[in-house]
Structures are given as C-alpha cells and as structure tokens.
Amino acid sequence: MDARLYVIPASHPSYTAALMLEHKGIPFKRTDLMPVISKGVLRAVGFPGNTVPALKIDGDKVQGSRQIARELERLRPEPPLFPADPEKRAKVEEAESFGDEELQQPIRTLLWWGFKQDRYPMASYSEGAKLGVPIGLAVKTGGPLVAAGARLNEATDENARAAAAKLPGLLDKVDAWIEDGTLNGEQLNAADFQIAPSIALAMTLDDLRPAIENRPAGALANRVVPNYPGRLPSVLPAEWLAPLNQPHPA
Ligand SMILES: N[C@@H](CCC(=O)N[C@@H](CS)C(=O)NCC(=O)O)C(=O)O
DSSP: OOEEEEEOTTOHHHHHHHHHHHHHTOOOEEEEOOTTHHHHHHHHTTOSSOOSOEEEETTEEEESHHHHHHHHHHHOOSSOSSOSSHHHHHHHHHHHHHIIIIIHHHHHHHHHHHHHHOOGGGGGGGTTOOOSSOHHHHHHTOHHHHHHHHHHTTOOHHHHHHHHHHHHHHHHHHHHHHHTTSSSOSSOOHHHHHHHHHHHHHTTBTTTHHHHTTSHHHHHHHHHOTTOOOOBOSOSOHHHHTTTTSOOOO
C-alpha cells in the first residue's frame, strides 16, 4: 500500500491515525505541517477539508481520525480496530466518538491558551518534525501564528477556563471505560488509539500532569503513546485548576 499521512506535530488526532496505521502494519510516509498554514497546504494537495490527520492511501484521500479508522479497517481487517461482538463494538464506538467530539477540543483549547502566554515551549512539540524551517526560528517569529492558532481554536480566557473545569468529568469517563474493559484491554482498539493521545497531550502540560498521571487514564496514555513530545511549563491560573486538583477517590 502506498500511504502518506499529513500531520501537525504533536496533534493528538494525528497521533491517533499514525498509531492505527502502525497497528495495521501499514508502512507510511509522513508530511509534517505547521499549524494554521496546514489548512492551505491540505487544500493545495487536494483534500476537501482543512484539518489533520489527512491520509492519502492508494490514491484515495481520507480525512478525520474516525474516518481513517474505518477506512483502515476496510482495507486491512486484521488486526482489527473494533471488536467483532456488536455490543462491545457499540461501546468502543461510543468511547471513540467521545474522544473525538468531547475530549480533543478542551485539551487543544488549553494548549493554545498556554502558547498565548508563552510561545517558546512550542518548539518542544515539534521535536523530530520536518517542517521545512528551523523550529527555533519559526517559534521566534511565530507571534502571528500563535495568535491565529489561538483564534482558530477559540482559546479565549473564558473557553480555557471552561475547558479546565470540564477535565475532571472527562477523565472520570475515561477511567470508567478502562474499569469496564472498553479501553486498555489486552488488544488495543480504535477508542484506545483515539483517547490515549489526548490524555498524553494533556500530560505535556505541567499544570495538568500531576492530576492525571496516577489515574487509569494516565496509565493508558503511557502504555499507548509513551514518548509524546512537548512540555508546557505551568501557565494556568491555580483557581482554574482547583476542581482538577481535588483529591480523587481511589
Ligand atoms: N476531530 C477531528 C479533529 C481534526 C482537527 O481539528 N485537527 C487539528 C489539529 S489537532 C487541525 O488540523 N487544526 C488546524 C490548525 O491547527 O491549523 C479528527 O479527529 O480528525
């Protein structure tokens, strides 16, 4: 198979797609794109939408982490991404949708809000990426890029604060799916690959890591994607984090 995956470095759904290709044993080439600029590039290479992950595979174009999961399952059924049992599959699909629709965005919002406070840590998120420009330079001159990225991701104070407030409930859901075996089973599934990168990205924020790393969700992230790039020193106001830092019942 001829596969090329378009990603933004450290983008969580981009990791989802890369992990699923690896799970299927499909070798692929990777094109790293700068955030914001990615939109124009994706259009220029013929994708209908403007977000990553975007996959060209044997001449077809597939965009979106959940769409990619289904296309890979169709093209190469083994090893599976979804359980054969319909009830188990429904639970995996529920967790996968939650990962895509509810979990990804608050973490994106918090990260971009953080970059607005201090854009220099952005370089650590591009470790190993080939962006076509030296990353140090890109970050040094990247004020407008950060402003555009933060705007695009609606990383306002209000939204970032709301995102932080949502996190405890989101993590509880992930822990419950781990507890009931939907996630983190012997065989990893599409929902594991969807959710673990979001948790791993959240743990790159020094503000969030201590409240996540010792929970089942943190263990899932460390199992599925142990070397997630990036580190953002503390930037979030302590009062936003108070609900997350409440002692968690064992
Ligand atoms: N829910 C979509 C999310 C796609 C998405 O929003 N991707 C982000 C990166 S994480 C993107 O392409 N953003 C454009 C940008 O930052 O310029 C999926 O799972 O595929």
